[in-house]
Amino acid sequence: MVEWLIALNHLTNKLFNEFSKAKGGDKIVDRTEDQLKFYSLKKGKEIMFAKNIWSKIFVHLFVVVLIAGFSSMANAATIKVGALNDMTGATSDVGKDYALGISDAIHYVNDNGGINGKEIKLYQFDYGYRIPEALTKYKLFKRLNCVAVLGWGTGDTEALSPTVTRDKMPYVSASYSAHLTDPKKTPYNLFAAVDYSTNARAAITAWFDKKWPKNKDYGKRKPRLVCSYMFASPYCSAPIKAIKDQAKLLGFEIGPDQSVSLFAIDTKSQILAMKEFKPDLVWHGNTVMSVAATLRDAYALGLGADHIVDNWGFDENLPKLAGKASEGVMGATVCAFFGENVPMMDKVVEYAKKYNPGVPLEERLNHTVQGWANVLALSEAMKRADKAGDLSGESILKNGFETMRNFDIGLGVPPLNYTSTDHRISGRVPIYEVKDGKFQVVEVVDLKGRWPEKWANEWLGW
Amino acid sequence: MSTTWLPCGVYHQDYKHDQGWWQTKFIKTKMILLFVVLFIVIPVFADSYSLSVCNQIGYTILGALGVQLLIGFCGQITLGHAAFLAVGAYTSTLLILDFPWPKFMMDFGIAYPISILIAAFAAGLWSVLFGLPCARVKGFYLILTTMAAQFITVDFLITGYVSQIGGRGQAFSLPPGTIKVGPWIIDSDIKVYFMMLVLVTGCVIMVANLIRSRIGRAWIAIRDNDISAEVMGINVIKYKFSAFFVAGFIGGIAGAFWISNLAAISPEHFPWFWSLWLVGVILIGGVGSIHGTIFGSIFMVVVMEVLQLTVMGFVDTSWGERLFTDFLFLKEAAFGLAICVFMIFEPKGLAYRWWQMKNYFNLWPFSY
Numbered sequence: 001m002v003e004w005l006i007a008l009n010h011l012t013n014k015l016f017n018e019f020s021k022a023k024g025g026d027k028i029v030d031r032t033e034d035q036l037k038f039y040s041l042k043k044g045k046e047i048m049f050a051k052n053i054w055s056k057i058f059v060h061l062f063v064v065v066l067i068a069g070f071s072s073m074a075n076a077a078t079i080k081v082g083a084l085n086d087m088t089g090a091t092s093d094v095g096k097d098y099a100l101g102i103s104d105a106i107h108y109v110n111d112n113g114g115i116n117g118k119e120i121k122l123y124q125f126d127y128g129y130r131i132p133e134a135l136t137k138y139k140l141f142k143r144l145n146c147v148a149v150l151g152w153g154t155g156d157t158e159a160l161s162p163t164v165t166r167d168k169m170p171y172v173s174a175s176y177s178a179h180l181t182d183p184k185k186t187p188y189n190l191f192a193a194v195d196y197s198t199n200a201r202a203a204i205t206a207w208f209d210k211k212w213p214k215n216k217d218y219g220k221r222k223p224r225l226v227c228s229y230m231f232a233s234p235y236c237s238a239p240i241k242a243i244k245d246q247a248k249l250l251g252f253e254i255g256p257d258q259s260v261s262l263f264a265i266d267t268k269s270q271i272l273a274m275k276e277f278k279p280d281l282v283w284h285g286n287t288v289m290s291v292a293a294t295l296r297d298a299y300a301l302g303l304g305a306d307h308i309v310d311n312w313g314f315d316e317n318l319p320k321l322a323g324k325a326s327e328g329v330m331g332a333t334v335c336a337f338f339g340e341n342v343p344m345m346d347k348v349v350e351y352a353k354k355y356n357p358g359v360p361l362e363e364r365l366n367h368t369v370q371g372w373a374n375v376l377a378l379s380e381a382m383k384r385a386d387k388a389g390d391l392s393g394e395s396i397l398k399n400g401f402e403t404m405r406n407f408d409i410g411l412g413v414p415p416l417n418y419t420s421t422d423h424r425i426s427g428r429v430p431i432y433e434v435k436d437g438k439f440q441v442v443e444v445v446d447l448k449g450r451w452p453e454k455w456a457n458e459w460l461g462w
Numbered sequence: 463m464s465t466t467w468l469p470c471g472v473y474h475q476d477y478k479h480d481q482g483w484w485q486t487k488f489i490k491t492k493m494i495l496l497f498v499v500l501f502i503v504i505p506v507f508a509d510s511y512s513l514s515v516c517n518q519i520g521y522t523i524l525g526a527l528g529v530q531l532l533i534g535f536c537g538q539i540t541l542g543h544a545a546f547l548a549v550g551a552y553t554s555t556l557l558i559l560d561f562p563w564p565k566f567m568m569d570f571g572i573a574y575p576i577s578i579l580i581a582a583f584a585a586g587l588w589s590v591l592f593g594l595p596c597a598r599v600k601g602f603y604l605i606l607t608t609m610a611a612q613f614i615t616v617d618f619l620i621t622g623y624v625s626q627i628g629g630r631g632q633a634f635s636l637p638p639g640t641i642k643v644g645p646w647i648i649d650s651d652i653k654v655y656f657m658m659l660v661l662v663t664g665c666v667i668m669v670a671n672l673i674r675s676r677i678g679r680a681w682i683a684i685r686d687n688d689i690s691a692e693v694m695g696i697n698v699i700k701y702k703f704s705a706f707f708v709a710g711f712i713g714g715i716a717g718a719f720w721i722s723n724l725a726a727i728s729p730e731h732f733p734w735f736w737s738l739w740l741v742g743v744i745l746i747g748g749v750g751s752i753h754g755t756i757f758g759s760i761f762m763v764v765v766m767e768v769l770q771l772t773v774m775g776f777v778d779t780s781w782g783e784r785l786f787t788d789f790l791f792l793k794e795a796a797f798g799l800a801i802c803v804f805m806i807f808e809p810k811g812l813a814y815r816w817w818q819m820k821n822y823f824n825l826w827p828f829s830y
Contacts (some may be wrong), residue, residue, distance in 0.1 A: 125770065131731050132518055135724065136767065139514035139651070155730040162638060162725045166649070232729040234619040259621075 012064070054211055077404040078121040079114070079382065079391065081106070083150040084333055088263045091153060091235070093289045094312050094367050099124065101371020102150055102361065104351040108372075109379045116386045117214025131156050138163065139224030142149075147391055148172065148378055154235035155190065164188045168393040170381070170401070176311070176334065177238040181423045182461030188393065190412055192377035193334035193370065194429050196310060197242030197462060200283060202429035202445035203308040203332050204243065206252045207281055210442055211306055211330075215280060226274050228294055229285030230262050236285040239310070241462055243283055249451075255279055260294055262286050262412055267294045271301045284309045292321035299325035306330070315365045319437040330433045330442060335373050336412025337366045337439055343410035357446045369411050376409045377401070377416060427455055476736035481674050500659055505652055513651040517766055519725055522759035525736075526717035526743040527665055527752075528589075530710030534739070534750040535673060536705035538665030539604055541737050542611035545592070546585040546710040549615060550717025552624050553581035555727055556639075558640050562629070570641035579670055582714035589614070589710020590703050597699045600688075612734045635726045645691035648722045661719055665712050671710065681705055685750075729800055746804055748811025748820040757812035769796050 039338040083102050086095035103319030106122045113122055123144055123445070127133045134156035141149050143367050149164070151173035153156045158179060164171040166190050169399035172190050173180065176198035194202075204225070212223050225247045229236035240257070247254055255277035260269040264286075274282065282298070282305050284291045291313035298305065298324075306331045309318070316338060321329075322329075336342040339349060339361070381400025385391050390400040414426035427448025432439045448455045474480040484490045504516065523549055532538045555575040567573045591610035596604055641648040648654055672678045680701045683691035692698050721727055739762070747758020808815055 030771065123774070130735075131724075132521065132767065136511065136514045136518055137770075139511040140767075143509055144512040155728050159724050159726040159728070159731075162635060166638075181709070232617055232733075234728045234730055259617075 001080055012061075014211075038316075040162040048424060052165045077427055078119045080121050080123065080144055080146040081148050081378070082137075082144065082146040083122055083124040084127055084134060084152050084156070085124060085139075086125040086152050089127070090313070092347065093317075094287050094315065094365070095152065095174075096372045097365045098152075099216050100124075100356050100364075101348075101368035104348070104355050105296060105372040105375035106165055108347055108351050108357055114128075115379060115382045115391075118386070119444065127156070129153060129155075131159060134160065142167065142169070142248060144280075147382070147393065148396060150374055150378065151175065154238055155233070158234055158408065160187055161186045165373070166461075168391075169395045170393050172375065172378045174237075175235060177235070178242060178424075178462050179238060181424055183420055185461060186423075187200055190397075190398060190418065190423055190427065192373040192416055193311075193408065193425055194332070194414060195424060196239040197459070198424065198427065199245045199311055199332035199334070199429055200239045200308075201246040201330045201447055201459075203330055203357070203431055204246050204250065204252075204281070204283070205447070205450075206431035206443050207306060207308055207330060209212065209445075212390065217280075217350070222251055222253040222287050223281060224255055224279045225252045225281045225283065226277060226279040227283045227285065228258045228267075228274070228311055229268060229283075230290070231257070231259040233262060233286075234261075235312075236310075237286070242459070252281075260286060263289050264290045264293050267297045268301065270294070271297045271303055274298075274305070275301065275303060275364060279303075279305045281305055282307050284313050286310075287312045288321065292318060292326070295322040295325040312367075314432070315367060317365060319434055319460055322388050322441050326434045327379065328435075329434060330429055330431055333366055333439075334368045335366060337453060338364045342412040344372070344376075345369075345411070348411070372413050373409055373413045377404075377407075377413070380404070380407065380409070420458060468783050483670075501656075501708040505655060507804045508655075510651045513655045517651065517654050517658050517761060519759050519763045520655075520662045521716060521720055521723065522547045522740070522743060522763055523662050523666060524712060524719060524740055526715075526747075526755045527669055527739045528712040529740045529782075530744045530747075530752065530755045531669060531672075531712070531751075532705055534744055534754070535678065535685060536681040536702065537600075537688070538593070538702060538705060539601065540608040541741065542592065542603050542608035542613075542615075542732075543709070543737040543740050544732040544734065545611040545615035545714055546589050546713030546737070547717035547720070548620055548729070549710075550581040550714030551586045551727050551731070552620055552717075553584045553714070554578055554718035555636065555721050556627065557581070557635060562771075568642070571644045573648065574641050574648075575643055578715060578718040581718040584712025585705040585717065586711035589706045589713065593703055596702045596704070596706065609734070609737075612737055616729050616734075620732075625729055627725060632798050636721060636793055638725070640666030641725065654723050657722060658719065661715055664717060665746075666720075666752060666756075669712070677701065677704060716823075742801070744811075746801065746811060748813025751811070751813035753816055754811050754813035757770070757816065765800055766797060787821045 018415070044161075046455075066116055083099070085099035085102065087099055088093050089095070098341060103122065104167060105126060106120050108117050109115075109330050110328055119288065123141065123146065125137050127137050128151075134153075138160055146169075148170040149172070150353060151160070151171050153173075154177045155177040157171065157173040158177060160171065161180065163436075168188060170190060172187050172192070176189070176191050176193045176195045176199075176458065178195040180186045180191070181195050212218055215223070225243075227240060227243060229240070231237060244254055255274070260267050260270050260274055260418065267290075282294075282303070284294060284307060286294070291309055295318075297305070300303035308333035308369065309329060310334055311321050316328075318329070319326045338352075339345065348369060352359070352361060381396050381404070382391065383400075385395040385400040388395060390399065401418045402420050404416045404418050406413045406417060413429075414428050416425045418425065427442055428446045430444045433442045447459075468574065479485065484493060504512075525543065528546065529540060529543050530538045532543075536549040554574070557580060558574060561573075561577075563573045567576070589611075592608060597606040599607065625751065637650060639647050645655060647655055648657060673682075680696045683694065683696055684698055684701055688698050717732075720731070724731075743758040743762050744755055745758070746761055748754025748757065
């Protein structure tokens with residue numbers, strides 16, 4: 001080992017001298033042997049010298065890595081796409097799987113010809129759900145010349161919306177907030193999914209159609225609804241206005257909202273508060289860990305209400321985490337569950353096995369499929385823009401996304417439709433129910449067909 | 463005595479000289495150079511990403527300065543400072559969006575600067591409200607009362623009520639052109655950067671001057687021993703409240719500045735974690751030092767970015783790609799490790815290291 005270190009020290013000194021010579025500077029005297037002798041003779045050990053060498057190696061290595069880091073930004077032979085994911089923050093319970101789906105799907109696109117022969121280079125960052133960091137990461141994507149960004153949360157996506165509009169940067173997010181669907185306000189925000197508000201409207205409608213008529217009080221009084229979500233989270237609160245509007249439309253009585261943290265493991269006080277109102281239906285807007293905790297407490301305390309859940313709380317982990325409490329729970333999922341029988345699922349499973357063999361298939365979730373959906377939609381838009389001869393952000397929007405009409409990506413997502421006046425992909429939402437730990441379709445609610453006037457003129461953008 | 467160099471050793475003969483900022487021509491030149499770098503070199507050469515990192519550093523400095531004042535100079539431990547940032551941000555936002563400003567004030571870009579000032583006063587008074595228990599309790603008990611500030615302000619009042627004003631939903635978005643200072647619409651990183659520089663410079667000068675004044679000496683006396691301070695005739699409660707007010711005031715400025723950087727806010731921007739983070743900033747930078755606040759802010763922001771760029775170095779290798787995608791959380795672990803290593807080997811903070819370096823040169827060649 002010491003011989004290696006000596007050789008390395010010689011080499012670094014020599015390199016320094018060569019560099020110095022070229023610049024006309026002073027030489028340093030190579031005292032490696034002297035140092036070695038000194039320590040060997042005086043101390044009888046090589047430890048001190050080795051320590052010195054190791055610190056030198058570390059510094060050199062760090063510099064090389066940094067240079068490599070910066071130099072990788074200079075490569076312009078590929079199409080660069082940025083991805084902002086939460087793998088360590090408040091929404092990491094669903095964010096990790098989504099991030100894996102993003103990287104798998106990019107591999108798939110590249111293995112199948114990329115963007116008309118050009119490879120996509122993905123820069124995927126974890127921002128830990130810290131909004132200030134999301135800002136700097138977005139600027140880094142710009143420095144890297146990324147043509148589009150695959151974003152994550154509602155808080156940062158809505159916060160970045162004015163900036164991406166100014167920069168004309170297509171921003172395909174995992175936030176499906178309806179606030180991002182009106183091109184007049186947020187033209188560069190897109191996603192390959194039905195928005196939260198439409199999902200929630202559809203889920204309430206499905207419950208009203210299928211479950212309420214079976215209730216013993218049907219026809220005697222109004223059904224009662226309570227919303228349970230983290231008030232401070234823009235993601236959770238994004239569809240609240242729409243939910244209450246739909247509830248009023250269907251004749252519900254609305255109780256006081258209950259604030260449940262995304263980190264909640266005990267929600268008994270909220271359930272007890274709900275019990276005073278005696279709700280027939282509870283809407284859950286948090287991610288799966290928190291929703292499972294709420295369902296368990298509701299079951300244990302005998303709340304006696306039915307439950308509908310937002311898509312980020314309605315995944316394969318819900319029956320595992322909530323057990324019996326999840327039976328009969330309804331929800332909207334924006335795409336097929338992992339392994340479900342849809343045309344592209346064999347590819348999703350194949351790439352999950354190939355590129356992330358460390359994560360067992362039974363632990364993969366529908367969030368993988370959501371990641372795939374956003375990547376496939378973006379890559380299709382980029383292909384169309386590239387064919388039109390312009391791969392700028394504006395072209396990806398105008399010649400790409402906004403030319404899609406009933407475009408099916410084969411992942412159980414309703415066919416994609418984006419127009420220059422409306423970025424909602426569809427008004428048809430399949431609503432599922434948990435039965436014996438499995439997910440089954442209850443009803444496909446066609447909001448656009450049922451309330452065409454409201455769909456066209458009232459519900460856009462909230 | 464030389465006006466260019468200080469001779470070896472300390473020769474101050476009066477307090478004025480001892481407390482002087484720029485005691486020699488060398489220090490003056492050094493500071494002028496620093497200003498040239500900050501106001502000319504960085505804006506000319508830095509790209510959007512670098513400016514964004516600088517803006518985040520500035521935001522962290524503004525946030526941590528109040529925490530430093532409370533903990534480092536007055537000895538009042540706080541774990542709820544993000545609440546005062548939130549009060550500043552929401553006050554400024556609501557004033558811009560909903561207050562019926564006369565047209566000329568909007569046209570001449572006076573509304574936003576005035577809203578910053580009002581936001582600072584509002585946050586200062588709000589801070590005093592939650593500082594009231596400091597008249598009775600200290601130490602761990604005070605930590606709990608300041609944490610209450612976070613939960614009552616952000617989680618209850620702002621989330622439940624303030625953010626609902628106007629029925630916009632919780633994310634307030636400021637329309638383009640509404641954030642205007644004089645003739646400049648603050649709509650680019652470079653403009654935000656200059657605004658940040660002015661605010662940070664102003665706040666640093668304000669705090670540095672306060673620390674040198676009677677008020678600052680009273681704060682330091684309270685920090686060192688509040689009973690002794692009281693025996694010396696210092697009105698402990700009055701000065702504790704004043705510390706809370708100034709800390710909240712600067713927090714309000716930080717919050718009001720933040721909206722110019724983003725043009726949007728939601729309660730999610732001010733989590734309790736951010737209060738904890740600001741305490742981490744002053745611990746790493748050095749407690750009881752304005753330099754420490756600045757060094758700590760630079761360290762906490764830049765280390766995260768450097769770690770990110772380090773990982774990016776491996777992206778072109780086949781195994782590096784796995785590192786890049788599968789182990790994104792490695793960066794978080796490395797960050798935690800960096801803090802642990804730092805606290806073990808430099809527990810007095812970066813400011814102490816800076817002080818040692820300066821002393822080495824001041825005392826050279828007799829630095830033994």
